[in-house]
Amino acid sequence: MTYNNKPNPDDRSDNVEKLQEMIVNTIDNMQKAEETMQNVSGEDRAHIEAKNERRRESIDAMRSEIKDENSAR
Template sequence: MNHRHNQPKPDDRSDNVEKLQEMVQNTIENMEEAEETAQYASGNDRADIEAKNERRRESIEAMRNEIKDEARDQNH
C-alpha cells in the first residue's frame, strides 16, 4: 500500500485580483442596498446600517490595496 503524505496544493494566486475585484463590487452593491434601507430606518437601526457601511468602506480600501499588491507581484 502506497502511503502518500498530504501535500499542500500549490499556492495558485493567479486569480486573486479577479476574486478581490468581485469582492469589492459585491461589497459596493451591499452598501448601496443598505443605504436604500437606511432611508426608511430610524434611530438605532439607521446608526447600525451607517456603522456597517463604514466598516465596508474600510474593507473596500483594504481590498483595493491588496489588489494593487497582487497586481504588482504578478508583474514581477
Template sequence: MAYNHPKPDDRSDNVEKLQEMIHNTIENMEEAEESMNMSSSEQQEQINAKNERRRESIAGMREEIKDENHAKH
C-alpha cells in the same frame, strides 16, 4: 499511508476575486443605504457603522489588488 500535501498557492485569479468582492460590497452598501429610509434612527446608526467598515474593507482590498499587480511584474 497517504500523506496530505498542501495545495500549491495559486494566486492567478486573486485580482479577479478581489474585484468581485469589491463589487459585491459596494452593492451591499447601496442596498443598506436604500433601506435607511424605512429604518429607525438606531438601525440607521448601525447601517452607517457597517458601511464605514465596508469602506475600510474596500480600501484594504484595493491595496491587496495593488500588491498582487505589483507582484506579477
C-alpha cells in the same frame, strides 16, 4: 496510520479577479443598505451606518491588495 496530506499549491493567478468581484459585491451591499436606511431610524440606522463604514474600510483594503498583487507580477 500514515497521513499523506499535502497542502494545496498557492495559486494566486486569479486573486485580482476575485478581489474585484468582492469589491463589486460589497458596493452593491452598501447601496442596498443605503436604500434600507431611508426606511429606518435610531439604532437600526446607526448600525447600518457603522456597517457601511466597515465596508468602506474593507474596500480600501481590497484595493490595496489588488495594487500589491499587480506590483508583484
